[in-house]
Amino acid sequence: MNAIEIKNITKRYKNVTALDNVSFSFELGKIYGLLGRNGAGKTTLINIIANRIFPDCGEVLIDGIPARENMTVHGKIFCMSEADLYDKDLKVKEHFKWTNRFYDEFDLNKAFKLSEKFNLDTNKRFKALSKGYQSIFKLIIALSLNVPYVIFDEPVLGLDANHRELFYSLLLKELETGERTLIIATHLIEEVSNIIEEVVLIDNGKFLLQKSVEELLETGYSVSGFAKEVDRYCEGRNVIGYDELGSMKIAYISGEKPALPQGSNLQITAMNLQKLFVKLTEKGGGENE
């Protein structure tokens, strides 16, 4: 099976359970959003997939092969991480040269072309780059690697709006050119909501849900109006959260969107991905709670 399969992964740090029996899979050829609040366990999971840390139990399979300490498997995957793991004294162009040696699939010309697009000075040392340009450098390496699985952990950290737009457009171009799996772990949900196909939601180290963006957005909607009317409407429905402003109230509901009764002053609107994410994780439980 061409996929990253996460099977019953548990990871504990002293008294904290970072990941608790997490199981799901990333299929080949899709673009995923790995979402979760701070400390939800996203980076821990990414580090386990990338063989940087080991799970206490469970395993990760990449194309059906166990990923733990396996060079064959790790040639198929690249993880662009928030942490700076590169030699800070090397120049950008030297890093490109070395990545080209480490991976047969690295496109050196593309890396230099992208550097020009992002105005990245390849003669600068890594430590001399600003936080934003360090992220850009890491993004360029990830985008220039033609491996089947690429994971981006907080890819746009420190990037200005123009560079973020450029990155998203390049990401979309990547998807057109080949069958690859791109996994984006980010807090900027609205920015990636138009790019990602499927969402994996982790909360408090637990797997919450995995759904396509369309499917997910269809499952939730919001109802707004006077508090009393909203409360009446919500009776017997699966409410995942409320927002109140004076006598007005907005209820976020999970479930099919029914027609409003005639003469009702209530308004039904579709929920955006960020709002849905906030409400699902705010409650801290599953979608059916």
Added chain:
Amino acid sequence: MNKFKSAVLYECSTKIKAMCAFYLIEYAIVAISFAMAAVSSGGAETYSNGLEFCSVFFVSVIGVLGYEEDFKALIQNGYTRKYIYLSTICMFLFLSVTMALIDTTIGNTIHYFNSNYFTFFGSIYGYGNPLGNWLWLTVLYLLFCCLFYLGVLVIRKAGKMVSLFIGVGLCGVVIIVISLFRFVISHETAQSIAEFLMKAMGFMGDGSVNLLFPIITLLTMAIVLGAGSYAIIRRTELK
């Protein structure tokens, strides 16, 4: 194999610059010091001996950096711990062989022109065996690389407090061993242990010197420390 070669090249090439800078600075200081000594003593003294000690210090630092920098960089690029360990050991070997060659050549050349200068090896085993000198220095440097590599791995794995206790424990062991030799073990046993250790370092009972023994001894110690490093690195997680 190609990927392994790349890792070895990466580790070596990132250290070559540091090595060149080290020798440049070391020999610049030595040249000044020799010049001052020559002026003050009329060429009779050098006031500097055993420059290999500086190299021991340098390879120890490299032993620490072998983990700190390269582990992160290589794991980022999809290398497993086994490959990272093997490439680091190859880098240690490369540095030890190269630096031992440089130090043997330069040390013996200085001694040839000024007999008041003593190399580290020459002051223990005498002169006239450059190949033995080179091999001995190589395994000595390798030993220090492995020792400090293991040290940094233990500190990273166990944490500062536990490492501190290990350090105190090791000091305790040294004191206990000394006490054992002085107060518990009989004079004859202590004598035979000392003789064995002397032989291990190449000093035979008949007063001759066997260079093969210290080389094997140092190499065995380096292998033991290297094996210890592998036992730790295979379980090491990125922090």
